[in-house]
Amino acid sequence: MLVATDLVKRYGTVQALDGFTLSVAPGEIVGLLGHNGAGKTTFVEIVSNLVRPDGGRVSIDGKPPSAARGEVGVAPQHIALYPSATVREHLELYGRLAGLRRAALRAAMEELSVVLRLTELLDRRAGKLSGGQQRRTQAASALVHRPALLLLDEPTAGADLETRQAMLDVVKQRAGEGAAVVYTTHYLPELTELQATIAVARDGRIIARGACDDLLQGLPGEVRVTLDDQEEIALSTSDPATTLIDLLRRVDRPVTAVDVRNPSLDDLYRSLAVHDAS
Numbered sequence: 001m002l003v004a005t006d007l008v009k010r011y012g013t014v015q016a017l018d019g020f021t022l023s024v025a026p027g028e029i030v031g032l033l034g035h036n037g038a039g040k041t042t043f044v045e046i047v048s049n050l051v052r053p054d055g056g057r058v059s060i061d062g063k064p065p066s067a068a069r070g071e072v073g074v075a076p077q078h079i080a081l082y083p084s085a086t087v088r089e090h091l092e093l094y095g096r097l098a099g100l101r102r103a104a105l106r107a108a109m110e111e112l113s114v115v116l117r118l119t120e121l122l123d124r125r126a127g128k129l130s131g132g133q134q135r136r137t138q139a140a141s142a143l144v145h146r147p148a149l150l151l152l153d154e155p156t157a158g159a160d161l162e163t164r165q166a167m168l169d170v171v172k173q174r175a176g177e178g179a180a181v182v183y184t185t186h187y188l189p190e191l192t193e194l195q196a197t198i199a200v201a202r203d204g205r206i207i208a209r210g211a212c213d214d215l216l217q218g219l220p221g222e223v224r225v226t227l228d229d230q231e232e233i234a235l236s237t238s239d240p241a242t243t244l245i246d247l248l249r250r251v252d253r254p255v256t257a258v259d260v261r262n263p264s265l266d267d268l269y270r271s272l273a274v275h276d277a278s
């Protein structure tokens with residue numbers, strides 16, 4: 001669905017993208033990770049036709065971004081709503097811009113209002129909504145025309161639990177219906193919940209890409225055993241089960257608690273030394 005190859009983008013002396021390559025299949029959710037400044041937003045802006053690359057190619061269902069705008073839904077990182085327009089007016093505007101009319105527009109608005117918990121807010125002005133309510137309105141505006149490609153740039157930044165869950169639900173639903181999704185986030189557990197594949201960006205390119213389980217293979221997990229006098233033994237291991245059995249054989253005091261932690265996305269992130277560079 002989305003194929004981006006060797007994208008290059010410079011801003012003066014800053015190399016925002018430096019050979020950024022990423023493909024997303026229909027129905028796939030790609031969790032795009034990376035430190036601040038890694039190039040994630042620049043990539044999203046190029047695919048949404050807001051920014052022109054200096055080099056490389058983007059194909060959306062075989063078309064360049066300029067010819068594929070109707071197939072793309074974008075929820076930018078920063079809130080971009082019209083403060084004096086209501087939630088309903090936003091949905092109508094974005095739906096109409098994408099060619100939806102009358103019954104089809106009403107049905108799309110109603111469905112999204114339910115799933116993004118906006119029904120009670122439809123006649124409120126966007127400028128008067130809370131941050132989470134604005135996030136949901138922004139996502140609804142991106143989704144109303146059922147785009148085949150969804151670009152969600154940190155859609156849950158600053159969101160409370162209800163907003164986060166609504167966002168995850170709608171993303172799963174749309175991917176289940178065949179949409180390709182690029183989902184940038186710094187909250188790694190969301191990607192596990194979304195069963196996303198992972199792409200890690202660093203310095204303007206993708207340095208790791210694949211299924212979560214494959215990327216985690218071989219990374220160390222942790223085994224933690226607490227003894228009766230509260231002493232704790234913690235071992236880093238790539239084979240937690242065997243390490244635990246060995247450890248339990250060796251300790252000669254009563255064990256009061258055992259904790260086995262398999263490698264997580266946090267460990268992957270750390271192993272790639274992806275630190276917040278801001």
Ligand SMILES: Nc1ncnc2c1ncn2[C@@H]1O[C@H](COP(=O)(O)OP(=O)(O)OP(=O)(O)O)[C@@H](O)[C@H]1O
Pocket residue numbers: 011014015016034035036037038039040041042043077
């Ligand atoms: N319009 C611009 N003008 C100048 N520099 C820019 C512009 N947009 C992005 N950059 C620079 O390009 C680099 C990549 O920025 P980008 O916003 O793509 O990173 P990001 O991975 O989305 O970061 P974050 O996680 O903070 O959102 C950064 O060094 C940034 O300062």
